[in-house]
Amino acid sequence: MSELVELRLRDRRISLGARGGDILGYEFGPADRPVDLVFSHANGFNARTYRSILAPLGARWRVLMVDMRGHGRTELPDEVEGRDSWLDLRDDLLALIEAEGLSNVVLSGHSMGGCVSLLASAEAPAAVRSLVLFDPVIIPEDKGPPKPEVLNSPLAVGARNRRAVFASKVAVVEAYRGRGAFRAWSEDMLVDYVTDGFRDTDDGQVTLACKPAWEASNFTSHGQDPYDAFDRSVCPIHILRAEVGSTCRVDDQIDRLTQGGRIRIETVPGTSHFLPMERPELVREALEAAMRA
Template structure:
């Protein structure tokens, strides 16, 4: 399959501009209408390039638009306030600014919670949702401050935000040593981590603003955010990873946790993706292919691999 190229856009939102990656459809759709569109939202310490593997497996059948969320990568200078509702409104603002229609809204991890809130705050704006290992509440420790709660869930990621790296090779080595990537490292994985770096050697650091991560993390775990999936008026699919953030056996979701979340009477259908963890469900080859397949099914576009 040929490489899928993208362009970088600046899209006006409240307080400034979001940096947005745009992978245009290159395959003429059946009929006279435009190619279907997916708006894709990344996780709490991630960036838009996390969707590059999905773009690869979409094979030009779908237009894919992915912003760097406020406080990250190309949008790191966009000021607060932060929070899930703010990101949700940003997603709708960029959708309107780009004139996107008949949109499938996708989100990974925190981005899935943003997607659910966006669909509730802006009813009728999105055709359906794809939630990738997020969006549905999961058990969290009790009796902790908001900072402690966020650290308990994404502790190693918070540590990374406070660390400086002497060069890009050191940052690559940090990620190559992460247990989630022990058996999976793709070209788009490399592009994703390198997009995160800012500063100059020997003081490179993550572009993610710690204040944004703290605010968004506490907000994502709050009752108002986790209630959104129970109020969805559009169909949604949850793809959940078999393993956790550190490739541990206990994933964010399992059958028991999903049953306890009470989503059986919602519009959400669920599917576990074997052999994936929280990161590789989006950044690994098998995971990206599965996510792309769900999006192709949701948009009605043909599978680029013909399977």
């Protein structure tokens, strides 16, 4: 691959005022209709990663994908000192909803982005039409300081030790292609991730846009309570979780959560935590159904 593909998306820069800066992302679909869908990405990724998965929806729907704090092109502060939850990410999403005057919108996300969407829906019931969550991170609230096994989990340690600097974005693609978490990814998905996942440095190299310390912080900061958000939300919720290695750990609560039918939890056979990359057509079907409802 001699160069990275440039894609035609509408750039979005939205000021979050008191939140400390601007949140950036992309938009596609008819510009003359209200935003139908806001999509939030997984920890360590960025909005553009999901471009090839979501772009076909733009034939009818207006879709906004945003880079969360500490990721991609977003310019919000990413200090980890004293951080113990994802409530800062929740409040960024709530500020975006307010800044854009969104209403009757579907919130969706993958992994951390799914959990953050759930947390936001509980605080803004009048604005959120429904939720579609892809293997969201759902674990019980854990008050108090993080336990050593969380601080030193393989995910957190791996994030802290992740190689941050490469010679070029092309070199990153070559290094990642077909390896580790990227084994099931298409070339477009990988190129999209790298395009906004790395930033140029003054010495002509590229470095991770999501700093290793910030990625690790997201793996260790779980002071949020998703079960409280489930209870306080009022909109329909559709969860598609992985069959293998799911981060949606709700088995002991599944009967309570799904009682009444407002919350649907579906395990997708043959999928891992990277369900959106493995089953993009299923992602689009679920989102289409939510936006048509």
